[in-house]
Amino acid sequence: MQGNFKVAIAGGGVAGLTAAVALHRLGIEVAVYEKHYGSQxxxxxxxxxxxxxxxLAEFGLGPDRLDEVGCAVxxxxxxxxxxxVILPMPVxxxxxxxGxxxxxxxxxxxxxALEGELPTGTVRRGEAVRTADVAGEKAWIELDDGDRVEAxxxxxxxxxxxxxxxxxxxxxxxxxxxxxxxxxxxxxPEEIMPAQTHIDIWGKGGKAGAxxxxxxxxxxxxxWKKKEDEERQTRAQLLEAYRDWDPLMPELIEATPESEIVHHAMFDIEPIATWRKKRIILVGDAAHATTPFAAMGANMAIEDIAVLVNELQGRDSTEEALVAYESSRKQRAEDIVQKGRRMSRLTQLHSPFAAWVRDQLFVHMAEKDAERITREMASGD
Ligand SMILES: Cc1cc2nc3c(=O)[nH]c(=O)nc-3n(C[C@H](O)[C@H](O)[C@H](O)COP(=O)(O)OP(=O)(O)OC[C@H]3O[C@@H](n4cnc5c(N)ncnc54)[C@H](O)[C@@H]3O)c2cc1C
Known part of the structure; x- marks a missing residue:
């Protein structure tokens, strides 16, 4: 990455903006092409x-900044x-x-906050990338309006x-x-949900949390398990379905206007043969989308960028750096996709008996095991 190295990034989500910030800090010229106008x-x-x-702290977003965009758990x-409570986790x-x-x-x-770390104009909103390809030592992207950008x-x-x-x-x-x-x-709701708490509710046939x-x-x-063609549930349907759950959930649904509820389809992808084509490299969900059940997709995206930037910095050849990035990340990403599937089954067991056995196993878990599970999540191991 010497001289006037230019990087074009398709997508201004967690992975794209983290990559832009990390590369910009190294003095690299970056441009992010994001198809949406607003924050998605x-x-x-x-x-x-x-x-x-x-x-993120290494990329300039330390604890002070994270306190502004969220809350320490x-x-x-x-x-x-x-x-x-079946598993208290001392996060x-x-x-x-x-650390x-x-x-x-x-x-x-x-x-x-990530975009705020970049010079104005770095993120080009409303510019969707239609396709891309490689040409010799370069690569290019083509935007929806037909413009080509070389990088x-x-x-x-x-x-x-x-x-x-x-x-x-x-x-x-x-x-x-x-x-x-x-x-x-x-x-x-302060009276039933203390500050700095995350509550994850493992149910029968679905999960919930706040x-x-x-x-x-x-x-x-x-x-919830999708029934036939029903992609969404209305607020009234949710209130009915979660009426008998932990009182936190009906209270939160009640407090939320229908228009504020965001709906999600839950998909992942099977491992793909490769993440790279010469000077084009995939990161984040583009490379290894997982379901949200492992709670790691965004974390994996940030981890991808840390490894990618480190390899780009540490090697003379860009293509060697991309090979090294892929080989150090691919197996881990595939393991996380599998973990997402296992967590989907464990946290949403349909059989009431199996759910009861699960709950009993966790309730009787030793404190040191709860700490071990917490450490695995917090450290990404
Ligand atoms: C309900 C839910 C809960 C989740 N909870 C967690 C959690 O607790 N912890 C966790 O780590 N992860 C969680 N995830 C996963 C996490 O949100 C994703 O893994 C993460 O956002 C992936 O980041 P990304 O940048 O790769 O993709 P995205 O964040 O999806 O960003 C992709 C960006 O690219 C843009 N784009 C798409 N196509 C084009 C195009 N052709 N041209 C230009 N721009 C384009 C999109 O508009 C978008 O802004 C959750 C996901 C869901 C749905």
């Missing part, structure tokens, strides 16, 4: 684990459907031992429906998990 609200927020908070309580204590807090993050605010490196950070993945490996089928979900922001994202709000989410 496709999730209201997510858990940023300690290891990714550490990476002290405790995560896994509860069963009726609200009994704050464990994260501090690892950085874990956070509940407001996604649009994090994206805005020394093209990063495909265009999410689960990636156009650049098609350029790299051809058409890929998405795998439908069979679940649908929704999420929203709502005022945090996390304190600071400034008096929490993000909440629900998932």
């Amino acid at each position: 609200q496709h999730t209201t927020g997510f858990t940023l684990w300690s290891y990714s908070a550490d990476r 002290e405790t995560t309580e896994v509860r069963n459907q009726s609200g009994r 704050g204590e464990v994260s501090r031992k690892l 950085a807090d874990s956070y509940e993050i407001r996604r649009p605010d994090l994206l805005q 020394d490196l093209v990063i495909g950070a265009d999410g689960i429906h990636s156009a650049l993945r098609e350029v790299v490996v051809g058409p890929t089928e998405l795998r439908d998990s069979g679940y649908r979900g929704c999420s929203a922001l709502a005022p945090r 996390g304190d994202v600071g400034r008096g709000d929490c993000r909440w989410y629900l998932t």
